[in-house]
Amino acid sequence: MSLKGYQNELIVAAALLLFAGGWLYKYQKQTGEIEHAREVRQELAEVKQLIALKKIWGEPKTAKKVDMLQKSVAPGKVTWQKSAKKLHAVFAGLSAREVNTVVTKILNLPVQIKQLEINKNGNAYHVECTCKW
Amino acid sequence: MAPQRLEGAVNVMLTPQFYTLKRESLPVKYTYQAKKIAPSLFDGLLDEDGEYAYYVQKSDDGWEFIAYDLDKIKQFLHQKGIPAEKIGKLFFAQQAAEQIDAPVSLGESQALVNLNGTVTIVPKSALDQTVQFAKPDVSWTPKRGIAAGGSGGSLLTARQAYALAGVLVLFGLMWIAEGTRYGGDVKREQGEIARLLEAYPALQSSYTRKSVAEKYQKLDRQERRKRDVIKALSKMIFKGVTLTSLKIDDKRFGATFSTADKSVAQKLKLLAKKEKFNTADIKGSSDIRIEGQL
Numbered sequence: 001m002s003l004k005g006y007q008n009e010l011i012v013a014a015a016l017l018l019f020a021g022g023w024l025y026k027y028q029k030q031t032g033e034i035e036h037a038r039e040v041r042q043e044l045a046e047v048k049q050l051i052a053l054k055k056i057w058g059e060p061k062t063a064k065k066v067d068m069l070q071k072s073v074a075p076g077k078v079t080w081q082k083s084a085k086k087l088h089a090v091f092a093g094l095s096a097r098e099v100n101t102v103v104t105k106i107l108n109l110p111v112q113i114k115q116l117e118i119n120k121n122g123n124a125y126h127v128e129c130t131c132k133w
Numbered sequence: 134m135a136p137q138r139l140e141g142a143v144n145v146m147l148t149p150q151f152y153t154l155k156r157e158s159l160p161v162k163y164t165y166q167a168k169k170i171a172p173s174l175f176d177g178l179l180d181e182d183g184e185y186a187y188y189v190q191k192s193d194d195g196w197e198f199i200a201y202d203l204d205k206i207k208q209f210l211h212q213k214g215i216p217a218e219k220i221g222k223l224f225f226a227q228q229a230a231e232q233i234d235a236p237v238s239l240g241e242s243q244a245l246v247n248l249n250g251t252v253t254i255v256p257k258s259a260l261d262q263t264v265q266f267a268k269p270d271v272s273w274t275p276k277r278g279i280a281a282g283g284s285g286g287s288l289l290t291a292r293q294a295y296a297l298a299g300v301l302v303l304f305g306l307m308w309i310a311e312g313t314r315y316g317g318d319v320k321r322e323q324g325e326i327a328r329l330l331e332a333y334p335a336l337q338s339s340y341t342r343k344s345v346a347e348k349y350q351k352l353d354r355q356e357r358r359k360r361d362v363i364k365a366l367s368k369m370i371f372k373g374v375t376l377t378s379l380k381i382d383d384k385r386f387g388a389t390f391s392t393a394d395k396s397v398a399q400k401l402k403l404l405a406k407k408e409k410f411n412t413a414d415i416k417g418s419s420d421i422r423i424e425g426q427l
Contacts, residue, residue: 007280007294008288008289008290008291008293008294009288009289009294011294011295011298012289012294012297012298012301014298015297015298015299015301015302015305016301018301018302018305018306019301019302019304019305019308020305021305021309022304022305022306022307022308022309022312023304023305023308025308025309025312026308026309026311026312026315028312029312029313029315030312030315032315033315033319036319037319037322040319040322040323040326041319041322043326044322044325044326044329046342046346047326047329047330047336047342048329049346050336050342050345050346050349051329051333051336053346053349053350053352053353054333054345054349056353057349057352057353057356058349100367103363103367107360107363107364112352112355112356113356113359113360113381114382114383115380115381115382116359116363116379116380116381116382117378117379117380117381118376118378118379118380119377119378120375120376120377120378
């Protein structure tokens with residue numbers, strides 16, 4: 001049996017091979033690309049998140065920002081002990097409004113709150129805070 | 134013609150007894166147009182019991198139409214040991230008119246000659262005794278030929294095969310083209326990563342990134358949790374509720390609220406439950422203790 005007799009079928013088979021090869025090539029490139037794109041996007045998201053975290057928690061100006069806390073109440077009500085990376089502050093005789101101000105400021109500072117203690121004595125509040133950065 | 138014993142496929146050039154030639158000068162430009170009118174040109178010239186196909190080619194002064202009965206040709210060739218599947222292409226001697234400038238011997242008594250552009254068979258006796266017969270040039274074949282349609286059990290005609298192959302090739306090429314386009318989609322992201330790492334060289338090593346991420350993610354999670362707890366506790370201060378103490382450190386928190394009456398205390402407990410905090414009544418008072426782990 002001669003292949004020449006099946007020339008038409010051979011032409012179609014060759015075209016079919018190209019068709020299947022083309023599809024397979026596209027499919028492999030597509031799936032590989034999707035996976036690669038997913039990895040790259042994930043890496044970008046991780047790097048962005050890391051930089052954002054570093055900006056928040058590794059902020060070099062945090063020490064200056066912490067000083068703002070001292071000025072939020074009258075100087076006579078604050079006992080302030082600050083070292084390079086640590087703060088121990090005691091606020092005494094605060095009103096409820098002042099407590100709210102102090103706590104809100106502490107919460108907004110990019111510091112690790114090691115301990116926060118609030119106690120009410122009569123109508124006044126005593127706030128003690130230890131934090132580091 | 135003597136019976137043949139063939140190993141492979143062959144092309145066959147048909148002598149004029151297998152076809153009918155007609156020349157016409159027609160005002161048509163393309164072969165397909167000429168082919169359409171070919172049957173009408175042979176009206177009354179061909180055997181009525183034959184099934185004819187037509188081959189058309191342009192000549193210097195018009196068109197040459199060739200009518201042939203493929204079944205009869207195949208039948209003849211089959212009898213001579215050339216089955217349809219061994220036939221590559223069929224050509225007509227008329228197609229080689231320009232190549233036949235000297236008579237070509239066909240067996241003992243006949244010769245193929247070119248008479249004014251028409252290839253025909255004449256008895257050798259009609260030729261000059263001194264004539265030199267040319268040997269056919271088997272290395273040359275006309276550009277176009279006809280396929281012995283249906284030969285070898287082929288299921289597709291050439292037209293069907295080419296149409297189908299065309300569509301398949303088109304799709305194949307489209308997919309290849311589409312496949313080559315992939316690869317540029319994340320270049321923007323890769324560029325952004327490179328820019329960020331350039332700005333923060335300390336993060337270029339993946340090990341460093343991992344350890345820095347572990348440190349800051351843990352810190353961020355813990356500090357956010359502390360702040361969320363304090364905010365949740367502050368929302369529990371409403372009319373009739375007073376915060377009397379609060380203590381929070383890295384591991385746990387606890388707060389004591391004094392309440393005006395039992396209904397307020399109940400509402401406070403509900404709020405604490407909603408936040409999944411533990412609650413406890415303080416004996417001898419309407420105070421509520423709320424605490425939990427961080």
